[in-house]
Amino acid sequence: MHLRAPALANPAAFLPAADPIAKLGAAVIVMAVAFASRDPVTPAILLAGEGVALAGTGLRPAAVGRLLLPLVVVATLLGTLNALLAGTSAVLPTDGTADRVAVGVALGLRVAAIALAGILALATTDPADLAAGLIGHLHMPARLAVGALATLRLVPVLAIEWQSIGMARRARGVDAGRNPLVAARLAFTAVVILLVSTIRRAARLAMAMDARGFDSGTPRTLARPPRMRRTDWLLLLATAVLGVVAVAVSVAVGSWAFIFG
Amino acid sequence: MLLLGASGSGKSTLLTHIAGLSDDRGGGESEGDLRVFGGAPMAARPRTAMLMQDPESQIVMSRAGDDVAFGLENRGLPTDEIWPAVRAALQTVGWPYSPGRPTDQLSGGEQQRLALAGVLALRPDLLLLDEPTANLDPDGADALRAALVRILETHPLTLVLVEHRVAEWLPLVTRVVVMAEGGAVLLDGSPEAVFVGHDELLDRHGIWTPDHSGRRPARPLIAPPVESVIVAEQLSARPPLADRPIFTRLDVTVRSAEALAVIGPNGSGKSTLARLLGGLLRPQSGEVTASEALAPGHAGSVIWRWPARELVTRIGSVFQDPEHQFLTGRVADELALGPIRAGLPETEARRRATELAERLRLDIVWEANPFTLSGGEKRRLSVATALATAPHAVILDEPTFGQDRRTWDEMLSLLAGLVDSGRAVVFATHDRALVDALADRTLTLRSPAEV
Numbered sequence: 001m002h003l004r005a006p007a008l009a010n011p012a013a014f015l016p017a018a019d020p021i022a023k024l025g026a027a028v029i030v031m032a033v034a035f036a037s038r039d040p041v042t043p044a045i046l047l048a049g050e051g052v053a054l055a056g057t058g059l060r061p062a063a064v065g066r067l068l069l070p071l072v073v074v075a076t077l078l079g080t081l082n083a084l085l086a087g088t089s090a091v092l093p094t095d096g097t098a099d100r101v102a103v104g105v106a107l108g109l110r111v112a113a114i115a116l117a118g119i120l121a122l123a124t125t126d127p128a129d130l131a132a133g134l135i136g137h138l139h140m141p142a143r144l145a146v147g148a149l150a151t152l153r154l155v156p157v158l159a160i161e162w163q164s165i166g167m168a169r170r171a172r173g174v175d176a177g178r179n180p181l182v183a184a185r186l187a188f189t190a191v192v193i194l195l196v197s198t199i200r201r202a203a204r205l206a207m208a209m210d211a212r213g214f215d216s217g218t219p220r221t222l223a224r225p226p227r228m229r230r231t232d233w234l235l236l237l238a239t240a241v242l243g244v245v246a247v248a249v250s251v252a253v254g255s256w257a258f259i260f261g
Numbered sequence: 262m263l264l265l266g267a268s269g270s271g272k273s274t275l276l277t278h279i280a281g282l283s284d285d286r287g288g289g290e291s292e293g294d295l296r297v298f299g300g301a302p303m304a305a306r307p308r309t310a311m312l313m314q315d316p317e318s319q320i321v322m323s324r325a326g327d328d329v330a331f332g333l334e335n336r337g338l339p340t341d342e343i344w345p346a347v348r349a350a351l352q353t354v355g356w357p358y359s360p361g362r363p364t365d366q367l368s369g370g371e372q373q374r375l376a377l378a379g380v381l382a383l384r385p386d387l388l389l390l391d392e393p394t395a396n397l398d399p400d401g402a403d404a405l406r407a408a409l410v411r412i413l414e415t416h417p418l419t420l421v422l423v424e425h426r427v428a429e430w431l432p433l434v435t436r437v438v439v440m441a442e443g444g445a446v447l448l449d450g451s452p453e454a455v456f457v458g459h460d461e462l463l464d465r466h467g468i469w470t471p472d473h474s475g476r477r478p479a480r481p482l483i484a485p486p487v488e489s490v491i492v493a494e495q496l497s498a499r500p501p502l503a504d505r506p507i508f509t510r511l512d513v514t515v516r517s518a519e520a521l522a523v524i525g526p527n528g529s530g531k532s533t534l535a536r537l538l539g540g541l542l543r544p545q546s547g548e549v550t551a552s553e554a555l556a557p558g559h560a561g562s563v564i565w566r567w568p569a570r571e572l573v574t575r576i577g578s579v580f581q582d583p584e585h586q587f588l589t590g591r592v593a594d595e596l597a598l599g600p601i602r603a604g605l606p607e608t609e610a611r612r613r614a615t616e617l618a619e620r621l622r623l624d625i626v627w628e629a630n631p632f633t634l635s636g637g638e639k640r641r642l643s644v645a646t647a648l649a650t651a652p653h654a655v656i657l658d659e660p661t662f663g664q665d666r667r668t669w670d671e672m673l674s675l676l677a678g679l680v681d682s683g684r685a686v687v688f689a690t691h692d693r694a695l696v697d698a699l700a701d702r703t704l705t706l707r708s709p710a711e712v
Contacts (some may be wrong), residue, residue, distance in 0.1 A: 143641050146331075150321045156365065157317060160379065161585075168585035171572035173602035193584065196632075204318040207282050211311045212332035212379060223330035223343045250463040 013058025014231070015124040020133040022232035027121035033243040034113040037250065038257035040102060043109035045246035049239075050116045050230050055125050067123060069170025127152050129224070136226040146214070150205055158198060165190045169179040263430060263452075263470050264423045266440030272423040274658040276389050279421065281306040297387070307336075310385035314392040316372035325367070325375055326353070326360025333384045339370040353415075354408040368708075369527040370401020374408060381412065384615045394429075395663055398526040398691050402429070409433060411588065425665060435537040438566035441466055445689050467667035474697040475673045478681075484518060485683030488671045489575070490555045490654050491538055493562070495547035498533045505547065507533060508706060515604075515654060517554055517688055520680045523689040525706030531689035532708065538687055539578035540564035541655045551575070555653050561613050576602045577647030579657040585629040592642060594598055599650040610649075617645045621675070637668035644675065654685040661692045673698055 015023065025237050030050065054064055083104025096139065131149040134140040169186065176183035209215075250256040264538075266272045278295055281302035298303035313319055322328040324398060329347045338346065347360060354374045367375065374395060380388070394402035410433060413420070424430055437455040439448040447466065448455045456470055463470055471675075496511040507530035515521060515538060523531045537543040537549055543565045553560040555575050564572070580586055589595045596614035601607065618624040620639045626634055631642055640660070660676070661669050676699055680686050690696060698704060 006523055047655035088289035126323065128327055130300070146321070149323075153320065153323060154318075164580065164582070165556055165585045167536055168574065168578075168580045168582075169588065170541050170569045171539060171580070171586060172586055173569045173599050173650065174588060177568065189588070199586070201315075201318050202314060203319070204313065208311075208313060208319040208376075209321055209331075211280060211282055211306075212383065213307070214331075216296040216306070218335065220334050221343070223327060223334055223340060225340055225348075242644050245484035249367070 013124075014056035015053065015120065016058055016126075017231075018124075018235055019137075019226055019228055019232040020125045020130040021137040021226065022228060022235050023121040023125060024130075024133075025032050027117040028237050028238045029236075029243050030117035031114045033246060034110050034117070037110065037247070038106060038259050039250055039255040040106040040109050041250040041253060041255040042246045043106070043113040045249055046113040046242065047109060047116065049242040049246075050113065050120060053120055058122065059123075067119055068116075070176075071112055071119070075108040075112040075115070079104040094158070115169045117136050132222055132224050133226045135220075137228075138220055141212075141222050150209065151202070154174075154198070154201060154205070157201070158194065161197065162190070162194060165193055262419070262421050262436045262438065263427065263434040263546055264438050264440065265425075265427065266423060266466075268441075271444045272440060273391050275419065275440075276311065276391050276423055278302060279387075280309050280389050282311070285430050290578060304437050305387075307383075308385055309389065310380035310383055311389040312377055312380055312391065312393045314395045316369050316376055316396060319376040319379075320364045320372055321400070323361070325358065325362055325364055327603075328364055328375060329360070329379045331383050332379055334374075336383065338499045340458045340667035346382050350378040353381055353405065353412055354378045355411070368401060370404055373401065373405055377405065380555060384416075385418060387419045388423070389665065390420065390424075391427070392663070396423075399693065400526060406430070408432065425663070427469050431471055439466070439468060440465070441565050452579070467665045469666045473666065474694055475670060477677045477698050481681050485681075487516050487518050488519050488554050489514050489552040490685040491546075491549060492552055493547065493549045496534075496537060496544050496549065497546045498530060498537060498542070499545055510547070513704060515537070515685050517653065518680055518683045518686045519701045520676065520686040520688070520699050522700035522703045523687065523706065524691070524696060524703060526708045529708050531706060534656045535578070535656050535689045537565075537686065539576055540567055540572050541578060545638040546672065552677040570602050570604065573599050573650045575652050575654065577652035577655045578610065578641050579647045579655070579660060581658040581662055584632060586643050590630050591627075592629050592631055592634075593644060596623070596649050596704035597645055597708060599646055603650050613649055613651075617649055621645045621671075637664055640664060641670060641671070644672070648679075651683075655679055655689070657686070657688040657691055659688065659692075660688055661695050669695075 030046055034046055037043060057064070059067070081104075083100045127149055131145040133141050134145045169190075174186065176186055247256065264272050264275070279297055279302055281304075295302055298310065302309075320328055321331050326344075329350050330343050333343045333346055351360060354377050356374065356378060357371075363370065364375065370615060373396070377393075385459070394405055397405065404551065406429065409420070412418070413433065420433065422430060422434070427434075427440050431452055435454055437448070437450065438446060439455060441447045447462065448459060452471075460470065491514070493511065493515075495511040496513070497506050497509040499506045507528070511534070513521075513534070523534055525531055533542065537544050540549065549564050550561050551564055556562060564576070565605050567575075587595060589598055593611075593614060596617055597607075597610040600610035600613050605613075615624075616628060621644070623638065623642055623645060626638060634642060640662075644657070644660065647657075655676075657676075660672050664672065673695065676686050676688070680699075680701070686699075688695070688699070
């Protein structure tokens with residue numbers, strides 16, 4: 001099991017430097033428009049806009065490729081499956097092959113547009129900044145946001161511990177060999193051990209946080225208060241324009257179809 | 262002030278009570294009166310700070326500066342006062358990096374110094390330290406102590422320290438309190454008053470004294486033959502989650518009737534090497550193979566490919582965290598498991614289990630659940646389970662980690678006994694005293710930065 005955070009090539013690039021909540025808002029706009037449309041034109045235009053935004057991530061092309069590969073595979077698979085099965089669906093009654101292909105393509109594009117919006121927002125955001133944004137802009141309780149943040153830090157530790165448990169068992173003469181039943185039973189007990197040690201670790205972390213006054217009840221301040229700058233408003237505005245243009249073009253070429261239409 | 266005591270005397274518990282962090286909701290009982298700065302410990306919390314043993318579970322944020330700022334944010338300090346305070350705290354601990362340094366790229370020693378900066382930023386009057394160097398290599402531990410010395414020179418604060426090993430800490434300490442099992446105070450006074458003339462008493466309670474160093478039992482008159490057991494050639498390895506290899510092209514030979522110590526700073530790959538030599542991990546490149554003495558008729562066979570049940574009859578591995586290795590709900594079953602997996606008849610497996618339990622003082626907890634044992638008992642059990650299959654080579658990761666002196670002494674004589682009976686022993690450790698007492702050969706790994 002290998003977990004690694006996507007390395008940001010340049011933290012000063014446009015998207016990594018943008019306010020996390022502005023990015024989240026922009027992603028929500030794109031997702032909402034893509035979700036509402038059932039035609040291929042709207043998500044295609046959204047995707048084109050997201051393609052431009054990729055340039056603002058500051059990621060190296062290889063890293064972009066790694067991010068996009070699973071997305072392309074899943075979207076293609078979903079689209080193809082839907083094209084094949086579309087005729088049997090009651091929601092989308094179609095007959096001609098061209099219609100089926102159109103349904104498949106539209107769905108593939110929509111899934112890609114929605115997923116890419118989320119990826120763009122999250123892959124360029126430091127979790128600590130996101131937590132500060134959630135507390136600062138959206139007034140989320142610090143207990144929740146900072147707690148989740150601290151927990152996130154323990155995820156790689158968990159991966160290492162999982163490997164260690166597997167090896168420790170081999171050292172006891174226990175391995176599953178080729179028996180999937182034994183493997184399942186071993187995995188279950190390993191999960192229990194992992195759970196126990198995670199709870200202990202979390203308790204220690206909580207104690208360390210409280211020892212530094214996290215539970216004191218004093219109103220917290222923020223070391224990096226999030227600030228919406230002009231570029232952040234611009235990002236939101238540009239995204240809104242993108243959404244409007246996508247729908248307008250789609251309507252103009254006569255392709256627009258509302259999801260509940 | 263230095264607080265000493267045997268395992269189970271409640272040193273850490275006392276510390277959490279003083280810090281006002283005890284949680285009575287989780288069951289357990291407490292009675293008596295405890296006053297900190299003349300009031301309830303809870304009320305004194307803004308003036309107390311605590312540094313714990315495990316650096317991994319004390320860092321909250323992903324960047325060093327943010328982490329130091331965390332406590333200040335909780336205090337409600339205005340934003341423009343936070344960063345000067347963060348910089349000052351980092352400077353006090355001799356922080357070598359920028360405040361933007363990602364916390365997951367720090368060594369254990371650096372994380373612990375960062376955690377110290379995090380509590381010092383709050384300007385405490387009372388600093389509680391719970392075995393703060395237990396997870397650190399000697400250099401990291403020295404750096405942490407040096408930071409503490411610097412702080413004591415400029416800030417007049419009270420220090421309460423819980424430690425097993427005392428020699429390195431004596432220069433910082435003006436008063437020593439010794440607790441007995443059960444919590445009673447045995448001795449209380451200056452270091453001279455406590456350590457001079459009380460050897461016998463301290464010895465009986467398994468308490469470390471500054472000049473205690475282990476002595477290996479005498480070697481047998483006729484030494485068993487020293488021959489190659491495991492051969493590692495051109496080994497390269499990358500630990501989980503790391504970007505680059507920790508060691509490359511390493512050649513090691515493990516020999517019978519010999520104790521090989523593996524030392525090196527945190528992150529130099531001691532544990533990874535122990536797992537490679539134990540046949541638990543596939544090397545990135547290079548091979549670890551068995552010699553004729555380890556696997557008669559199979560010299561040169563690659564050990565990570567062996568099925569687990571064959572592996573345990575030849576190599577026993579003991580992990581740093583004993584709990585990772587426990588698989589049953591009873592000490593008795595735990596000891597018999599290996600031999601049964603290796604194909605021994607049930608009665609023979611039980612006989613071996615009984616014999617080992619008596620030798621390692623585990624017969625008194627025979628029916629207990631391994632997870633409920635004390636730290637020392639868990640350690641002895643994990644070693645006993647590795648020995649139950651009578652392996653020819655035994656590989657241990659930090660065998661004396663966090664142990665009181667009695668368990669330490671037992672571990673030393675046990676390992677020496679294995680060597681004297683012709684077994685190959687490999688141990689990865691930070692414990693200089695153990696290396697001095699036991700090692701026939703020492704392999705030093707360098708930190709990846711130096712490679």
